Amino acid sequence: MDILIDAFPYLAKAAFQTVWLSVATILLATAVGSVLGVMSVLYKHVFGPLISVYVFLIRGVPILVLIFVAYFSFPTFGLYLNDYVAVLLVLVFYGAALISEIVRGAILAVPYAQTQSAQGLGLRRWQIMTYVLLPQALRSCIPPLLNNYVHLVKCTSFVSVVGVWELTLAAREVTERTGAPFTILLTVMLFYYAICYPMAKVGRRLERNLGSSEEAL
Amino acid sequence: MQLYYIERTLPDLLAGLALSAELAVFGILFAFIWAWLLVGGQRSQLPPIRMASQVLVDFARYTPVLLQLFVLYFGLPLIGITLSAFFCGVAALAFQQGAYLAEIFRGGINSIDKHQVQCGVALGLKRRTVFYSIILPQALIKMLPAIGNQVILLFKDTTIVAAIGIMEATMTAKVLSEQSGATYFLFLMVAVIFIVATSVLGLVVRYLEGIRRRRYGI
Numbered sequence: 364m365d366i367l368i369d370a371f372p373y374l375a376k377a378a379f380q381t382v383w384l385s386v387a388t389i390l391l392a393t394a395v396g397s398v399l400g401v402m403s404v405l406y407k408h409v410f411g412p413l414i415s416v417y418v419f420l421i422r423g424v425p426i427l428v429l430i431f432v433a434y435f436s437f438p439t440f441g442l443y444l445n446d447y448v449a450v451l452l453v454l455v456f457y458g459a460a461l462i463s464e465i466v467r468g469a470i471l472a473v474p475y476a477q478t479q480s481a482q483g484l485g486l487r488r489w490q491i492m493t494y495v496l497l498p499q500a501l502r503s504c505i506p507p508l509l510n511n512y513v514h515l516v517k518c519t520s521f522v523s524v525v526g527v528w529e530l531t532l533a534a535r536e537v538t539e540r541t542g543a544p545f546t547i548l549l550t551v552m553l554f555y556y557a558i559c560y561p562m563a564k565v566g567r568r569l570e571r572n573l574g575s576s577e578e579a580l
Numbered sequence: 581m582q583l584y585y586i587e588r589t590l591p592d593l594l595a596g597l598a599l600s601a602e603l604a605v606f607g608i609l610f611a612f613i614w615a616w617l618l619v620g621g622q623r624s625q626l627p628p629i630r631m632a633s634q635v636l637v638d639f640a641r642y643t644p645v646l647l648q649l650f651v652l653y654f655g656l657p658l659i660g661i662t663l664s665a666f667f668c669g670v671a672a673l674a675f676q677q678g679a680y681l682a683e684i685f686r687g688g689i690n691s692i693d694k695h696q697v698q699c700g701v702a703l704g705l706k707r708r709t710v711f712y713s714i715i716l717p718q719a720l721i722k723m724l725p726a727i728g729n730q731v732i733l734l735f736k737d738t739t740i741v742a743a744i745g746i747m748e749a750t751m752t753a754k755v756l757s758e759q760s761g762a763t764y765f766l767f768l769m770v771a772v773i774f775i776v777a778t779s780v781l782g783l784v785v786r787y788l789e790g791i792r793r794r795r796y797g798i
Contacts, residue, residue, distance in 0.1 A: 423778040425736040425737065425750075427739040428749075428771050431753070431767040432768055432770075432771055435763045435764045436763065439764055518644075520646045521740070523743075524740075524743050535650060538650070544651060544654035545655050545658070548650050551647060552639070555642065555647070556639065559642035563642060
């Protein structure tokens with residue numbers, strides 16, 4: 364218990380890093396992913412295949428390998444980034460790929476009759492997208508998005524493997540210093556739990572209310 | 581030079597991939613057993629068991645697998661259980677993915693119409709028989725795509741054992757790149773190897789789904 368009290372400020376500081384990293388990842392990945400998703404529907408023939416290839420490549424590789432590739436290749440290409448910016452970039456690339464799929468799926472799930480009626484009313488393509496399809500797609504994509512955010516928060520723990528200091532790395536440091544793995548690691552797991560569980564809970568409730576539950580994840 | 585370099589390092593990286601595959605096979609095996617226990621617990625008649633299994637499932641799903649691995653690797657020796665690093669990896673993978681599988685199993689079982697249970701009971705079958713020979717086969721067929729997806733995720737997650745120093749593909753690449761100074765090239769190779777491996781797995785899952793569609797029409 365004393366160990367925990369001593370280590371708590373250090374862990375809290377680390378938890379702040381994790382929260383900061385997660386929030387930044389989620390916001391940026393959502394922004395990039397939504398743009399990619401919309402583009403792949405709007406310009407099906409130009410961007411569609413490109414974005415599919417991007418998603419295929421990102422999804423085929425474990426996130427840890429992606430972190431290694433990016434972290435060690437940025438300097439080779441003359442990009443000397445801050446540690447946090449480098450891993451943030453990787454997480455955003457990864458998250459955007461997953462989110463673009465969700466957004467694309469949600470837009471395509473809106474019944475085609477909606478597009479046809481909008482065309483009949485004389486709306487332009489981007490008007491159909493912004494006024495007709497997106498507002499309806501937003502409803503159905505929130506639960507899977509929240510599930511994905513949980514996944515992304517957990518993914519931020521992987522950056523500890525390349526030595527970026529956040530909650531998981533701090534937990535490891537403290538464990539090695541104090542030799543009390545259960546106390547420290549379980550406390551840190553509770554930190555993550557406290558972040559992820561509410562998000563998942565909200566997601567599940569919305570899912571039930573919206574009556575759409577394709578994603579078993 | 582690059583070709584020569586690929587030729588020299590590829591066997592080591594593939595050996596790492598083979599280790600990943602081995603981890604994945606054991607991981608999947610234990611994940612299925614663990615998921616089965618969890619589902620049994622969640623469907624139990626006794627509220628404490630039900631609650632305990634739900635807490636376990638949530639805990640496994642909402643904490644990073646890396647920390648679960650550290651608990652097993654650094655913690656178990658203190659309480660007198662010494663597992664090899666390899667089996668710590670297997671246990672951590674099975675712990676998290678088993679919880680995901682448990683949710684899939686539960687969803688699949690619940691998705692089968694309750695009337696079928698009533699019909700089975702009305703025909704005079706035991707509850708156990710109804711479950712194992714009527715509900716479960718249908719549920720398994722329904723769950724196939726989700727299970728396949730989870731297996732691929734588990735395979736990709738095997739890379740986390742690099743964090744406890746097991747020489748799987750990523751760790752091998754790290755060591756080799758430190759020896760040779762080829763900074764990112766080896767990691768790119770690992771990425772390509774994984775893309776190929778997961779695509780093959782994806783094709784196998786797709787093939788199974790094709791069989792399923794032709795046979796059962798779903």
